[in-house]
Structure formats: structure tokens, C-alpha cells
Amino acid sequence: MYRYDELDQALVDQRVSEFRDQVSRRLSGELTEDEFKLLRLMNGVYLQLHAYMLRIAIPYGTLSSEQMRMLAHVARRYDRGYGHFTTRQNIQFNWIKLEEMPDTLADLAKVGMHAMQTSGNCVRNITTDQWAGVAADEIEDPRIWAEVLRQHSTMHPEFTFLPRKFKIAITAAAHDRAAVKVHDIGLRMLRNSAGELGFEVMVGGGLGRTPFIGKTIKPFLPTRDFLSYVEAILRTYNQYGRRDNIYKARIKILVHELGADKFAAEVENEWNTIKEGALALDPAVVADIAARFIYPNYERLEDNPAALARARKEDRAFAVWLDNSVSNHKQPGYAIVTLSLKPTGAPPGDATADQMDAIADLADRYSFGEIRVGHEQNLVLPNVAQRDLLELWQQLEAHELATPNVGLVSDIIACPGLDYCTLANARSIPVAQELTKRFGDHALAKTIGRLHINISGCINACGHHHVGHIGILGVEKNGEEFYQITLGGRADEGAKLGALLGPAVRYGEVADVVEDVVAAYVELRERPEELFVDTVKRIGVEPFKERVYATR
Amino acid sequence: MPLVKSGGIVEDPFVRIADDAPVPEGIAVIVSGARFLADAEALTQRATAVGVVWPNNRPVAELAPYLSRLALVALMFPSFRDGRGYSQARVLRERYGYTGELRATGQVLRDQFLFLLRAGFDSFEVSKEADVAAFAESIRRFDVFYQPTGDGRPTAYRRRLGRAFASVQPARTLMPCDTDARTGS
Ligand code: SF4
Numbered sequence: 001m002y003r004y005d006e007l008d009q010a011l012v013d014q015r016v017s018e019f020r021d022q023v024s025r026r027l028s029g030e031l032t033e034d035e036f037k038l039l040r041l042m043n044g045v046y047l048q049l050h051a052y053m054l055r056i057a058i059p060y061g062t063l064s065s066e067q068m069r070m071l072a073h074v075a076r077r078y079d080r081g082y083g084h085f086t087t088r089q090n091i092q093f094n095w096i097k098l099e100e101m102p103d104t105l106a107d108l109a110k111v112g113m114h115a116m117q118t119s120g121n122c123v124r125n126i127t128t129d130q131w132a133g134v135a136a137d138e139i140e141d142p143r144i145w146a147e148v149l150r151q152h153s154t155m156h157p158e159f160t161f162l163p164r165k166f167k168i169a170i171t172a173a174a175h176d177r178a179a180v181k182v183h184d185i186g187l188r189m190l191r192n193s194a195g196e197l198g199f200e201v202m203v204g205g206g207l208g209r210t211p212f213i214g215k216t217i218k219p220f221l222p223t224r225d226f227l228s229y230v231e232a233i234l235r236t237y238n239q240y241g242r243r244d245n246i247y248k249a250r251i252k253i254l255v256h257e258l259g260a261d262k263f264a265a266e267v268e269n270e271w272n273t274i275k276e277g278a279l280a281l282d283p284a285v286v287a288d289i290a291a292r293f294i295y296p297n298y299e300r301l302e303d304n305p306a307a308l309a310r311a312r313k314e315d316r317a318f319a320v321w322l323d324n325s326v327s328n329h330k331q332p333g334y335a336i337v338t339l340s341l342k343p344t345g346a347p348p349g350d351a352t353a354d355q356m357d358a359i360a361d362l363a364d365r366y367s368f369g370e371i372r373v374g375h376e377q378n379l380v381l382p383n384v385a386q387r388d389l390l391e392l393w394q395q396l397e398a399h400e401l402a403t404p405n406v407g408l409v410s411d412i413i414a415c416p417g418l419d420y421c422t423l424a425n426a427r428s429i430p431v432a433q434e435l436t437k438r439f440g441d442h443a444l445a446k447t448i449g450r451l452h453i454n455i456s457g458c459i460n461a462c463g464h465h466h467v468g469h470i471g472i473l474g475v476e477k478n479g480e481e482f483y484q485i486t487l488g489g490r491a492d493e494g495a496k497l498g499a500l501l502g503p504a505v506r507y508g509e510v511a512d513v514v515e516d517v518v519a520a521y522v523e524l525r526e527r528p529e530e531l532f533v534d535t536v537k538r539i540g541v542e543p544f545k546e547r548v549y550a551t552r
Numbered sequence: 553m554p555l556v557k558s559g560g561i562v563e564d565p566f567v568r569i570a571d572d573a574p575v576p577e578g579i580a581v582i583v584s585g586a587r588f589l590a591d592a593e594a595l596t597q598r599a600t601a602v603g604v605v606w607p608n609n610r611p612v613a614e615l616a617p618y619l620s621r622l623a624l625v626a627l628m629f630p631s632f633r634d635g636r637g638y639s640q641a642r643v644l645r646e647r648y649g650y651t652g653e654l655r656a657t658g659q660v661l662r663d664q665f666l667f668l669l670r671a672g673f674d675s676f677e678v679s680k681e682a683d684v685a686a687f688a689e690s691i692r693r694f695d696v697f698y699q700p701t702g703d704g705r706p707t708a709y710r711r712r713l714g715r716a717f718a719s720v721q722p723a724r725t726l727m728p729c730d731t732d733a734r735t736g737s
Contacts, residue, residue, distance in 0.1 A: 005712070007696045007708045007711065007712070008696075008708075010695065010696050011694065011696040014693055014694045014695070014696070015694075017693070018663070018693050018694075022663065030682065035632070035661060038632060038633060038661070039661075039663055121633070121635075151698045151708065151709075152698055152699060154698055155667075155694070155697075155698070156698075156699055157638060157666070157667040157668075157670035157671045157699065157701055158635070158638040158639055158642055158667075158671055158699075158701070159635070159638075160635065160638075160667060161632075161633055161634065161635025161638065162635060235639050235642075235643075238635060238636060238638070238639045239611075239636055239639050239640075243634060243636075273647055274647075277646075277700075278700035279700065282709075282713070284713055285709045285712070285713065288709075288712050288713070
């Protein structure tokens with residue numbers, strides 16, 4: 001957990017009072033909607049189909065139980081009793097009244113939460129590995145660096161009105177759980193041959209209507225230059241990024257149009273003028289930030305206690321959940337537990353106020369009061385003693401939070417789509433709901449193995465369909481909802497965009513087509529362990545296409 | 553349009569001269585960037601001050617050779633959403649060490665005054681009367697800053713280092729600040 005000091009807290013409080021003033025100026029008509037739009041977006045307030053939506057930052061996906069209870073309070077007091085966790089480690093509330101936004105933000109500020117950098121053309125909430133600090137395979141806790149960047153980008157006087165939004169992700173583990181290659185800047189922590197810590201810097205990745213995988217422009221950046229180099233990238237982008245066409249304004253287009261080498265050279269020139277300046281990081285500054293991350297006081301425990309092994313043998317359902325939702329922790333005797341927010345037939349990522357309270361209580365009892373939000377729209381209890389797993393599982397079951405489908409075919413990522421979003425061409429949530437029903441049988445899902453389905457309601461790709469093992473994209477044809485299906489995308493260290501399966505299909509056919517694709521995979525895979533993405537990589541989309549379209 | 557400088561409304565001593573009009577003697581003038589570059593030597597040798605209004609899509613590096621002779625650079629904000637001028641301002645102040653008046657012109661909102669000040673602007677053409685009245689209040693709203701920019705406000709990082717140092721040596725009070733940051737050091 002990162003604890004705000006009095007400076008961090010003062011800024012959050014000052015921001016609430018500023019926004020209160022802005023809302024009252026809007027309500028009195030002193031600000032036009034166009035002017036107010038710029039200001040509300042700086043505070044996470046969107047205008048959606050039916051109402052204003054508030055998106056709250058959960059920096060690097062880490063939440064305390066106290067903060068989770070505050071989210072439950074917000075859901076009850078200002079919204080309709082639930083919230084929606086997004087793919088970018090945020091939570092959204094869809095029904096808050098504009099008049100009540102300042103009070104909502106003031107309540108959140110009491111627990112060090114805010115909505116800064118969740119919208120608008122600024123550096124957005126920095127994301128990282130949801131297992132940061134507990135993953136067995138990480139070099140260092142990447143949240144320290146995410147926090148350094150969070151602070152540096154908060155109310156940045158130069159980069160608050162960029163050509164377009166700007167997303168940065170950091171990973172420090174061998175396995176990339178933060179999808180860094182599909183971000184405007186992706187940072188991968190590594191050691192050079194001399195054993196020094198630094199970052200590989202990638203730029204210009206992104207999804208949306210023109211998807212790109214990020215290109216490496218700096219294979220090794222020493223940590224002292226972390227801020228100055230990011231500043232140089234942002235300054236280059238702020239000056240040369242396109243502003244004439246909103247669809248061409250992201251940095252990926254600039255990198256693409258200039259070429260990665262030319263872009264890298266521009267950044268290098270800029271960087272050389274500032275790298276020895278005030279941004280060179282003093283290790284004492286980093287140490288001060290690192291010191292405000294509080295780590296649990298772990299007990300000395302054995303891995304795999306006898307009682308756990310016994311329970312695993314005796315209770316089949318428990319064993320299924322263990323295999324699916326529990327992962328290795330870097331501390332012996334502890335485990336990382338993922339809570340699925342994807343029960344059969346429900347909208348992905350939604351949590352009710354009661355569930356939030358229950359999760360907060362469970363976190364206090366079993367996870368040192370800590371909760372994580374992952375980009376797969378699931379929650380994580382990162383510090384559970386293995387001896388408590390059985391008890392925890394029983395309680396999660398009672399709150400419908402133990403669906404053992406993490407990483408499986410029914411663990412679907414979907415954007416809000418036509419049910420909420422003004423930009424949508426097609427519905428996303430009902431498609432996801434239908435698919436979770438089709439693949440609701442756990443034995444079946446397990447036979448299929450790891451398979452990620454991602455659904456976006458339009459080309460803006462909030463559901464990250466390009467990098468779904470199966471990607472589903474809503475398009476519109478003559479006023480009717482159609483869906484394009486892609487296969488073989490992935491967002492990890494082998495990031496790749498999916499390939500189109502064939503012509504778009506109607507709403508009513510999507511689930512059938514996905515079933516056909518999955519059936520084809522089960523027949524075509526070399527052996528049961530060959531993952532869906534690996535089969536697609538080996539044989540391409542053609543064999544799938546033949547099967548799916550042969551009967552249509 | 554009222555001009556705000558040093559927190560209050562001031563009379564603008566500069567007159568804007570159209571590209572095809574002659575430059576009068578004896579008064580301070582502002583000319584366009586293109587005109588200035590075409591005739592920089594003559595313009596900067598006049599007895600009275602000269603300023604330039606510079607577009608936001610042209611590198612300010614082109615002005616670098618003349619900065620010590622310019623009394624004013626006005627940067628343009630065609631829309632309050634277009635943030636290029638913030639980078640230009642910082643580059644002028646922090647890289648090229650420009651110390652003359654730096655004016656924000658075009659569309660700016662009161663909610664942006666503080667960002668502009670922090671980027672190095674020190675005068676503002678303000679379109680709304682109400683925003684002028686609120687100037688002092690809007691720039692006092694925040695007192696925590698994370699980024700070292702050329703405006704000299706102490707950053708949170710520095711204040712923390714000071715705090716750590718002060719707690720080791722309680723006999724001294726220490727409140728370091730970034731007053732030398734304008735030169736980027
Ligand atoms: S992908 Fe399109 S429909 Fe879905 S949330 Fe984003 S903008 Fe809306």
C-alpha cells in the first residue's frame with residue numbers, strides 16, 4: 001500500500017475545492033458546456049447516454065479495505081448500488097448527479113482517492129502488474145516507479161492539454177501482466193549486464209481504430225533518467241502530435257508517420273537538453289516514495305500446509321477453484337487469490353456495494369487489508385496465508401465471488417457498449433452474458449483451457465478486442481448490429497494483433513460462431529496442452545474460417 | 553481584451569501592427585513571427601521595444617538568436633484545448649533563458665492560469681471579465697507542485713528531502729526551493 005503524505009493529501013483536497021467551484025460555475029451558466037467539458041474531464045466526469053459517469057482512479061490497481069468501503073458507500077449514497085471495474089484499473093459509477101459530484105469527490109478524498117487523470121487529454125492513471133509487490137517473478141516492485149510517475153504527471157503544467165490521451169504502463173516481471181506493448185509508453189524494468197536497474201522504453205503501442213504494437217526506442221534507460229526521458233517523449237509528442245484529426249492524434253500515429261528511428265532521434269535531442277537538469281532522479285527522492293509503500297508483516301509459514309492438501313483431496317469444488325484462481329506468492333506459505341467478477345450471466349466487472357463491503361472485510365481478515373484491481377476486470381486478494389484458503393473460499397462462494405473461471409473462456413473482458421456508451425455501434429455486455437452461459441460448465445471450460453475473449457462495442461476498442469485470443473468487435477451495417485471476429489491476438493510479452501476470421505456476423509450468430517471456433521480448436525490442437533493462441537499461431541486462421549463459414 | 557500582469561489589470565503598452573502596415577517609430581510594437589524573421593535586424597535596432605506573436609506550430613528555436621533583444625513574446629492558444637504553447641513557453645524560459653515578457657494570447661480559461669504561470673508565462677490576455685477578477689484566487693488554489701518547472705515554486709520532492717534532512721538535524725530549519733530551476737539546473 002502507498003500512504004499519501006500531507007502534500008499528496010493537500011493536493012487532492014485542493015482539487016476537490018477547485019472542482020466544486022467549477023461545477024457551481026457550470027450550474028450558474030458562467031461556464032459553457034464546451035468549457036466545462038474540458039474541466040470535468042480533468043476530474044473523471046463523462047457525459048454518457050443517460051447520465052454523467054464518474055471514473056475514479058485506482059493508481060496501479062492497489063486498494064485498501066478502507067478505500068473499498070468508501071467505494072461501497074459511493075455506490076449506495078450517490079449511485080444505484082453498484083460500480084463497474086474497468087480494464088484500466090479504474091472504477092466507474094454510471095448514475096451520479098452532477099450536483100453531487102463534488103460531495104462524492106470530497107468523500108473519496110477522505111481516503112486518499114480522486115478522479116484525476118482518468119479522462120481528458122493528459123497522462124492517464126499509470127497502470128502496472130496487478131501482482132506487483134507479491135509476484136514471484138518480479139525484479140522490483142514496479143509500483144514505486146508508477147508512483148514516481150503518478151506524482152510527476154499529476155497536474156503537469158505542460159502536459160495537461162496534449163493532442164490526445166496518453167497511457168503509460170510499467171512491468172517489472174518476466175511475464176508481462178500489464179500489456180505494456182499496447183500503451184503509448186510501455187516500460188519494462190530490467191537489469192543491464194553491469195547489474196544496474198533500468199527500463200526498456202517502448203512507444204506508440206495502442207489499440208483503437210489503428211492498432212500498433214509498441215516499438216522499442218531505448219533498450220536500456222538508467223533509472224536516474226526515468227523522468228527526464230519520459231518528459232522528452234511527452235514534449236516531442238505535445239509539439240508534433242497531430243491535432244487536426246482526433247483519430248490521428250495519438251502518439252502511435254506520430255511514431256508511425258515519422259518512423260520509430262526518426263521519432264527516437266527527436267526524443268534523444270530533446271532529452272539531451274534536459275537530462276542533466278532538475279529531473280535527474282535523486283535516489284533519496286525515490287527512497288522517500290518507496291518508504292511510503294507499506295508491506296505486510298508476513299508470518300514465517302510453510303508452503304502447502306497439510307490441512308490444505310487434505311481439503312484439496314476431500315472437496316472437489318475447492319480443488320477446482322484452487323487450481324484456477326490461486327497463484328504463487330513470493331513469500332512462502334502465502335498465495336495470491338483472484339476473485340472472479342464474471343459469474344455466469346452477469347455483466348463483466350460489475351460489483352455491488354454489498355460485495356464491495358464483503359471484499360473489504362475479507363481483505364481485512366485474510367489479506368492484510370489489501371485488494372488489487374487487474375486489467376482483466378477481476379479483483380485480487382494479494383496476501384492470503386495458504387492455511388486460510390479453505391475458509392476464504394467458503395466465504396467467497398457465499399458472495400458469488402468464487403467462480404473458477406479466471407483466465408478461461410468465460411472470463412470475458414467487455415466494454416460497456418451500446419447499453420451505456422454514446423459511441424457504441426453494438427451491444428457488448430449481452431454478448432458477454434450469452435457467452436458465459438454457453439461456456440458456463442466448468443469441466444467444458446477447463447477442457448478448453450486458457451482462452452481470453454475480448455469484446456468492444458465499436459472501433460475505439462475499449463474492450464481490447466485486437467489482443468483477445470478471440471476478439472469481437474461491434475460494427476454497424478445498415479443500422480443493424482454486426483460483429484467482426486478476430487483470432488490469435490495477445491497482450492503479453494509476445495503481444496500480437498488478432499487476424500480477421502471472415503465477414504462480420506449478426507448479433508444472434510456471435511455465440512454460435514464462437515462455439516464453432518472453440519470446437520474447431522479442440523479438434524485441431526496437437527495435444528490438450530496446446531493453448532488456443534498457440535494453435536492459431538501454428539495453423540493460422542484459415543482452418544477455422546473453413547469450418548465456421550462452411551455451414552453459414 | 554484586458555491584459556493581466558503581476559496579478560492586476562494593466563494598460564497594454566504594445567500596439568499590434570498588421571503585416572502590411574508600416575512600423576511606427578516611438579511606440580512599442582508587436583509583429584507577427586513571419587514579419588519579424590524577415591526583418592529581424594532592423595526591427596530589433598529600433599529605439600523602442602519590439603515584441604513578436606509566435607504561432608504554436610513553429611519551433612521557438614527560430615527565435616533563439618534574437619531573444620535578448622525581444623521585449624515580448626506572445627504565444628497563441630487558438631483553443632483552450634491546444635496545449636502546444638505550454639511546451640514552447642518552457643523551452644523559451646528554461647532552455648533559451650528568455651527573461652522578457654511572455655504573454656498568453658487567444659483562448660485561455662481562469663482554470664488554466666496556474667498552469668500557464670508554471671510554464672513561464674507572466675502576462676495574459678483574458679477574454680472573460682469575470683476571469684480577471686478571479687485571477688488571484690485561481691492561482692492560489694494549489695500549493696503543492698510535483699514538477700520542477702522554471703517558475704521557482706518548490707516541488708513536493710524538494711520539500712520532502714528538506715523534511716528528511718530537517719528531521720536528522722532538528723536544530724536547523726530548512727526549506728529548500730527550486731529558485732534556480734528557471735535555467736533548468
Ligand atoms: S469500445 Fe466503443 S462502445 Fe465500447 S466503451 Fe469504447 S467507445 Fe464505447
